[in-house]
Amino acid sequence: QVTLKESGPALVKPTQTLTLTCTFSGFSFNTRGTRASWIRQPPGKALEWLARIDWDNDKFYSTSLKTRLTISKDTSKNQVVLTMTNMDPADTATYYCARLVASGDAFDIWGQGTMVTVSS
Amino acid sequence: DIQMTQSPSTLSASVGDRVTITCRASQRISSWLAWYQQKPGRAPKLLIYKASSLQSGVPSRFSGSGSGTEFTLTISSLQPDDFASYYCQQYTSYSYTFGQGTKLELK
Numbered sequence: 001q002v003t004l005k006e007s008g009p010a011l012v013k014p015t016q017t018l019t020l021t022c023t024f025s026g027f028s029f030n031t032r033g034t035r036a037s038w039i040r041q042p043p044g045k046a047l048e049w050l051a052r053i054d055w056d057n058d059k060f061y062s063t064s065l066k067t068r069l070t071i072s073k074d075t076s077k078n079q080v081v082l083t084m085t086n087m088d089p090a091d092t093a094t095y096y097c098a099r100l101v102a103s104g105d106a107f108d109i110w111g112q113g114t115m116v117t118v119s120s
Numbered sequence: 121d122i123q124m125t126q127s128p129s130t131l132s133a134s135v136g137d138r139v140t141i142t143c144r145a146s147q148r149i150s151s152w153l154a155w156y157q158q159k160p161g162r163a164p165k166l167l168i169y170k171a172s173s174l175q176s177g178v179p180s181r182f183s184g185s186g187s188g189t190e191f192t193l194t195i196s197s198l199q200p201d202d203f204a205s206y207y208c209q210q211y212t213s214y215s216y217t218f219g220q221g222t223k224l225e226l227k
Contacts, residue, residue: 046218113163
């Protein structure tokens with residue numbers, strides 16, 4: 001069974017750096033073709049893709065946020081980590097990690113999400 | 121970046137109805153289009169990928185079609201569990217974009 005779970009702070013202050021961890025099971029980055037992403041959703045708004053990391057450590061970022069984002073993986077711990085610098089109240093959202101399907105570029109398994117509020 | 125526009129934003133329907141949601145891309149995206157269902161407080165659930173491929177475990181009343189810039193999600197006979205929000209998502213050039221969503225509500 002494939003599962004993902006996000007963890008991180010529920011509250012961060014403006015200008016701080018956010019670090020989120022996605023811990024997964026049921027798949028491995030040792031397998032060619034494995035890919036995972038971070039996606040966020042502000043309250044009552046649409047989904048926004050943030051970043052993707054592949055089994056070969058290729059990384060891809062949202063054009064509008066790439067200067068603030070870093071995605072990484074720890075294969076031995078089955079974790080994907082996202083850092084976002086210079087947090088702003090507009091970054092208040094539920095942050096999800098998700099796996100991409102082996103064929104096609106869609107997100108087949110999602111974590112439950114973690115709500116992050118940016119406020120002083 | 122490619123923009124995805126869904127219509128309608130809200131759709132009122134009854135159990136048993138056939139409904140269609142449309143998603144238009146600002147540029148051609150071949151068949152790199154997925155559809156998700158999301159219920160309040162829950163993560164999205166993949167329904168359709170590659171425009172028309174039904175994800176494993178998804179009921180056959182859901183279907184997708186289209187290519188290029190115009191795509192549709194059809195629910196052939198609405199069930200009570202189908203009232204939710206629906207999002208389309210495209211993939212091109214190592215970037216992903218979601219539509220703004222369609223809320224399907226009970227008439």
